[in-house]
Amino acid sequence: MFVYPHKLILKTCGTTTLLAAIPRLLEIVSQYCNCRKIWRVFYSRKSFMFPERQLHPHKDWKDEVAYLDQHFAAYTVGKVNDDHCHNNRNNHKYHDDDQTIEILMTELSPATIRKFYRKPVDEDSGGKGGTRIDRETGLINLYPSALLDSYLFEPCGYSSNGLLKDNYFNIHVTPEVDCSYASFETNIFENHEKIPNLINQVINIFEPRKFTVTVFNTNTPNTDKKLLISSISNFWGYVRKDKILYEFDGYDLIFGHFEREKNVKI
Structure with missing residues (x-):
């Protein structure tokens, strides 16, 4: 986790549920930083090697998009049937x-x-x-x-x-x-x-x-x-x-x- 005065970068691996941290992070920045509005959010990951081992909401890209639908536009980058990346963003x-x-x-x-x-x-x-x-x-x-x-x-x-x-x-x-x-x-x-x-x-x-x-x-x-x-x-x-x-x-x-x-x- 890399913490800057104006941004936070969080990277995980394995079967950790990264998106589940978002609500708590928003609570923390609201309470301690008086931040009521997020400027931009980026979420991306490579296609999983073992998607069946992932926990909700990371079992399927559609579930991840639905989890943060109020903030993000979603993209699949690369061939769907080969190595590719998923990207979500909320940007001003x-x-x-x-x-x-x-x-x-x-x-x-x-x-x-x-x-x-x-x-x-x-x-x-x-x-x-x-x-x-x-x-x-x-x-x-x-x-x-x-x-x-x-x-x-x-x-x-x-x-x-x-x-x-x-x-x-x-x-x-x-x-x-x-x-x-x-x-x-x-x-x-x-x-x-x-x-x-x-x-x-x-x-x-x-x-x-x-x-x-x-x-x-x-x-x-x-x-x-x-x-x-x-x-x-x-x-x-x-x-x-x-x-x-x-x-x-x-x-x-x-x-x-x-x-x-x-x-x-x-």
Whole structure:
């Protein structure tokens, strides 16, 4: 959970019921912050690997939309029968410069999976194991000057929260072979021409067979949509299966889905 004077970012995983926190959060900001009106709300998630394991209201996107229908317009981004993302939003026209980059990766390479299991050298310290993984995988090099809090779970799994001045990045890894998954998200601003470098750094660390990228960017009169679109066009060793530009009121969202080329082995 990242808390700012004017916004709150809450990320969860597994079978947690994120939307169920909304009513209580609204009570808290009303009582303690004298906030009676929410400026904008964003809710998004990747299509579930195991939707049958989710709890209400997360069993179905229609249920999630109904839960927050009074605030949100709903979108399905990407192919319905393939990897895709769901997005809800409630937004007013006024906005600050904003950018969020999210990389969702599945079917990680065997070599990658092994790195996210507890080792004897980690002893009983999840924090010590997390620090080891930061160093051995190169995750610490994504933002070398950031404040990083990483944790290695027992017997496997990894989570990390990073802060760089007023911005954040977040990493979560589930390394089990039958459902290996890694996510990376940041609102640390990147010029469009530098976004491919960041994506390459991340996918080179995790070596996924498939990955999805979304770049959510403030739409201003000076926005160059061609640069935004080209920022997720091509990555060595992968074939782009989907690329879509969505234009919202004040924002652009570019979505891309990639799969490893059949003749490229990791």
